[in-house]
Amino acid sequence: MRVVVVGAGMGGMAAAARLAVAGHEVVVHERAGTHGGAVRRYARDGFGFDTGPGLLQLPAVYRDLFVKTGRERLEDRVELVQVPVTARHVFADGTSVTLPNASRGKVIAALDDALGAGAGERWAGMLTRAREAWEATRRPLLEEPLRDEPSSRGALARDRAYPALRKKGLLGRLRTRRAGGAAGPALAEIARDELRDPRLAAMLCGCAWAHGLDPAEAPASAAVLAYVEDTFGTWYVRGGMRVLADALYERCRERKVTFHFDSAVTGVREKDGRASGVELADGSTVDADVVVAGAGPGAPGGQGGNGRGMARFTVLLALRGARPEGTPHRTLVHRAEAPGQPLTLLRPDDPALRPDDEHEAAVLTLPVPPGTGTGSGTAGEFVERLLTLTDAAGLGLSERLLWHDVRTPADYEAETGAPGGLVPPPALPGAGGAFLHPANPARLPGLYAAGGWSHPGGGLPAAGMSGAMVAGLVQDPEWRGSV
Incomplete structure (x- = not known):
């Protein structure tokens, strides 16, 4: 079969590589001039910065992808x-x-030492309940494609994944009814009730916030994000996350996937009740037996996400002086005026991202509503406010600042095409299905959706999983997921 993939993001390329290995002729049309979607790099004066995700969880997703598409370990690339x-x-x-x-x-010992006896056990108890939610929903959420049918969504829509610890009266039930009419506790509620320390609550809520989810609205099942981080660890790709995107692009090319950049798709063609190709911005058409939409909301074939998530303000910091010994890769600066909504500072110890060992590259990120500007002040004043917060936290960045570059939601919109610079959040069970993303098979036969704007949502692991799901469905429309 001839397959056209719309978008060369991580989900689209993951689907393309798997479909090419299965013997299909795969062509990718990408509106931008390069691959990787939001996984980009900015370089200047010997400094390099990840402008998209800076860390990786569940690397097994990409290990499986590289083995299945070439009998080669990810670590070989x-x-x-x-x-x-x-x-x-x-x-x-x-x-x-x-x-x-x-x-x-x-972790338990560190929390007890820093926050007082018992803090570690309360955190561990929350993670144990989150593990139960993970085990109850992992397969339908992350290993099986989502379909637009009650049986597919029903198992993930119920709040059984992470129920409240105790039953509440009518007033309590009304308080836990979130936007959209979905009943069940919100993450901020269980953080307060179970952890009983505003700092522990800020840690849990901050994990969801960093994924672009409002903890006051996200269901309690968002606690699985902290569980995954705690249990499976956090990883970095030497040279920056763009190296992973480059490796996947090269794998696609090795499998004879054809890429057309600066080639925007404006429509999906239909014939005899099914997808039959795409229309391009230059007025030409491309025939296909299958179309895979890996692009975001508003793109042809795009499913539009679930209407949730945040954009990002990112400040790239070129710093004078060596990176202090013992500096963690990631620091979260919690704000008194916005509990559970921290700033994230990434400081990779990577010689490939700095001109020499007498300088340091760092990335400061704050999730914001899509389309947000810098407020009443200039971008420089906005950066100054953020650096003031980091200085108050004892990080001492301002005095070392050589230069900075600001990436606004408008910049991300121009780069990725996502309205307002929106970044898709991960899908979550519970909340009546309000935090699920659109199904992988579209209602139009022959059209499928991969990438962060479809099931199972945003993030590097989910993008790779969506590619595997779509490849399985193209091979067998009745495919129900990995074994």
Whole structure:
């Protein structure tokens, strides 16, 4: 079969590589001039910065992709590094805690030492309940394609994944009814009730916030995001995450996938009740037996996401002076005026991203509503406000600043085509299905959706999973997921 993939993002390329190995003729049309979607790099004066995701979870998704498309390990193409520290949290009251990566016992001890006896056990108890939610929903959420049918959505829509610890009266039930009419506790509620420490609550809510989810609206099942991070660890790709996108692009090319850049798709063609190709911006058409839409909302064939998520303000910081010894890769700066909505600072120890060892590259990110500007001030004043917060946290970035570059939601919109610079959040079970993304098979036969704007949502692991799901469905429309 001839397959046209719309968009050369990570989900689209994951689908393209798998379909090409299955013997299909695959052609990718990408509106931008390069591959990778939001996984980009900015370089200047010897500094390099990830402008999209800076860390990787569940690398097994890409390990499986490379093995299945070429009997080759991912590590033969990229250098994966498991960071020793998941994150350092600096709280508004001046306390801080550094969490070891993928070591529950050490995390418990660190929390007790920093926040007081019992803090670690409360955090571990929450993660144990999150594990139950993970085990109950992992397969239908991450291994099986989502279909537009009640049986497919029903199992994920119920709040059984992470129910409230105790039954509530009528007033409590009314308080837990979130936007859209979905009943069940919100993440902020279970953080308050179960963790009983505003700093622990800020840690849990901050995990969802970093994924572009409002903890006051996200269902309690968002606790699985913290569980995945704690259990499976956090990884970095040496040279930056763009190296992973480059490796996937090269894998596609090796499997004879054809790419056309600066080639915007404006419509999906239909014939005899099914997708039959695409229309391009130059007025030409491309015939196909199958169309895979890997692009975002508003793109032809795009399903539009679930209407949730955040955009990003990102500040790329070129710093004078060597990276201080013991600096964690990731620091979350919690804000008194916005509990559970921290700033994220990434400081990779990677010589490939700095001109020499007497300089440091860092990336400061704040999720914001899509389309947000810098407020009443200039971009420079906005950066100054953010740096003031990091200085108050004792990070001392302002005095070392050589230069900076600002990436606004408008910049991301221009780069990715996503309205307002919106970044798709991961799909979540519960909440009546309000946090699920559109199904992988579209209602038009022969049209499928991959990437962050379709099931199972945003993030590098989910993008790779969506590609596997679509490839399975193209091979067999009745395919129900991996074994």
